[in-house]
Amino acid sequence: MKYYIIAGEASGDLHGSNLMKALYKEDSSAEIHFWGGDLMQNVGGTLVKHYRELAFMGFAEVVLNLKTILNNIKFCKEDILKFSPDVIIFIDYPGFNMRIAKWAKLRGIKTHYYIAPQIWAWKENRIKEIKRDFDKLFVILPFEKDFFEVKHQFPVDFVGHPLIDAIHNREKTDEISFRENNNLDEKPIIAILPGSRKQEIAKMLHVMLSIVDDFSDYQFVIAGAPSQEFHFYEQFLKNKNVKFISNKTYDLLSVATAALVTSGTATLETALFKVPEVVCYKGSWASYQIAKRIITLKYISLVNLIMDEEVVTELIQDKFTSKNLKKALSTLLDENYRKSLLAKYDTLEAKLGGIGASEKTAKLILKDLK
Known part of the structure; x- marks a missing residue:
């Protein structure tokens, strides 16, 4: 199988690296292209772009770097089409990832979200986009399962928190x-x-x-x-x-x-x-x-x-x-x-x-x- 993983921050790099190890273990023929960092690169696969190039925090910084952000989105779409993955795995980083997911879903590409955005804290209206744009959602906090399934009637898988793996x-x-x-x-x-x-x-x-x-x-x-x-x-x-x-x-x-x-x-x-x-x-x-x-x-x-x-x-x-x-x-x-x-x-x-x-x-x- 061909996997395209997008992690845009240091925490995503950590959890992405552990997920990649597990994917290689489960699928010996796995091909992985990814946006991430050094930890993911150490596991294998092909690094497309390092998260250091994506770290724009706060409203003002985003506005000042809008051209770079839009170019990254364009490049990401082009690279996905070139690689033609069986699935895109999004790790956190919602501002960027939800844009790509909307585009990918319209093109019939499987979309899986690992470590979903914390819409239970704010921006709860994003549930409409999540229901529309994602095939599978893997949540890491126990109360998130009730939030998505009971409150919003969207089935998810609670997989446990990857920090336990990272520490263990x-x-x-x-x-x-x-x-x-x-x-x-x-x-x-x-x-x-x-x-x-x-x-x-x-x-x-x-x-x-x-x-x-x-x-x-x-x-x-x-x-x-x-x-x-x-x-x-x-x-x-x-x-x-x-x-x-x-x-x-x-x-x-x-x-x-x-x-x-x-x-x-x-x-x-x-x-x-x-x-x-x-x-x-x-x-x-x-x-x-x-x-x-x-x-x-x-x-x-x-x-x-x-x-x-x-x-x-x-x-x-x-x-x-x-x-x-x-x-x-x-x-x-x-x-x-x-x-x-x-x-x-x-x-x-x-x-x-x-x-x-x-x-x-x-x-x-x-x-x-x-």
């Missing part, structure tokens, strides 16, 4: 070597995950670092995003007794005692590493006011959304202060609280379906094609 399959971190190689002492580690974009790092990091001196028995370590250079972080580190490690977030989480985490996928990753966490987020006043009116979710973190209760503390907008953060972290370091939280993390992982999301998805794709 990774090479284990040797803590002694990790500490030595990164000049860390023997103190327990508080990991700081301030996000990946400059704007959110700038808003989050100074508050996160403001409590460092109150916890002298611990060492704070910033997880630098692969998309940012160290010199960007330097402005926040003056006179702060903190360490900085770039592009080793999973290694850091595997040895951390607790974590301060900017809202996003990282909140779920931290929970799956069984690290107690405080979830933090602060946007601009205008953005927050708009988001409040568009998004009607009870919680902001995936951990709490999946569990449908406040398992981890969320400090959002005006609640994200040094005082509240210090109190929340102190609670995390209490042994009785930690035991209760880790037990709920185990329940969370069970709800996510355990390991095997990539294999389940590959089998379902092949079954549909046959």
